[in-house]
Amino acid sequence: EKVSIKSSDMICEDSVNIKNSFGEIKDIKIEDSLFDALDLDFSKLIIKNININNAKNDCLDFSFGEYQVVKAYLNNCGDKGVSVGEKSKANLNEVDISFSNTGVASKDSSETNINDLKIENITTCLAAYNKKKEFKGSEIKVQNLSCKKYKFKKEIDKLSKIYISNES
Numbered sequence: 001e002k003v004s005i006k007s008s009d010m011i012c013e014d015s016v017n018i019k020n021s022f023g024e025i026k027d028i029k030i031e032d033s034l035f036d037a038l039d040l041d042f043s044k045l046i047i048k049n050i051n052i053n054n055a056k057n058d059c060l061d062f063s064f065g066e067y068q069v070v071k072a073y074l075n076n077c078g079d080k081g082v083s084v085g086e087k088s089k090a091n092l093n094e095v096d097i098s099f100s101n102t103g104v105a106s107k108d109s110s111e112t113n114i115n116d117l118k119i120e121n122i123t124t125c126l127a128a129y130n131k132k133k134e135f136k137g138s139e140i141k142v143q144n145l146s147c148k149k150y151k152f153k154k155e156i157d158k159l160s161k162i163y164i165s166n167e168s
Helices: none
Strands: 003-010 014-019 022-033 034-039 044-055 060-063 065-087 088-105 109-130 139-158 161-167
Touching: 003 014, 022 034, 022 109, 034 044, 065 109, 088 139, 109 161
Parallel strands: 003 022, 014 034, 022 044, 034 060, 044 065, 060 065, 065 088, 088 109, 109 139, 139 161
Antiparallel strands: none
16 A cells, blocks of 8 residues: 555566565555556556656556556656456546557457546557457547547447547
8 A cells, every 4th residue: 555666677578577466555656667668457446646758668558457547657668558358347536648549448348438638649548448358349538639640530440439528
């Protein structure tokens, strides 16, 4: 409970990987990841603040769990800023993503809810899809979206849904 985690210059598959855990994390700061920065699996976690800079793959990767994030600042993510997959439920309050391939991806029977989402300098703002045959489509709900300097606003398959309440 209420721990802080700091990582830098990691060359592992995941700079920080948390599995089969529950509780509250106060702060996570990750700099310069060769692959995924933060990978969370089979857990139920509340995270107050996440700050990730320079991940060659995903900045934030959720699988098989329930996750709450109060604030996340994700910069220079090689693939996805936020990846939610494999029946996960992610509730994110305030997320700021810049310089990434995909801002937020929800896949494989996952639900992603975001209150305030700011994305800039990105290829795809939001993506919802089915990737693995044992799962179904996914859903993204965004209350307030600001996406600037992008190539594609949404990528979605026939099994998935993306809802945006307010856009600026």
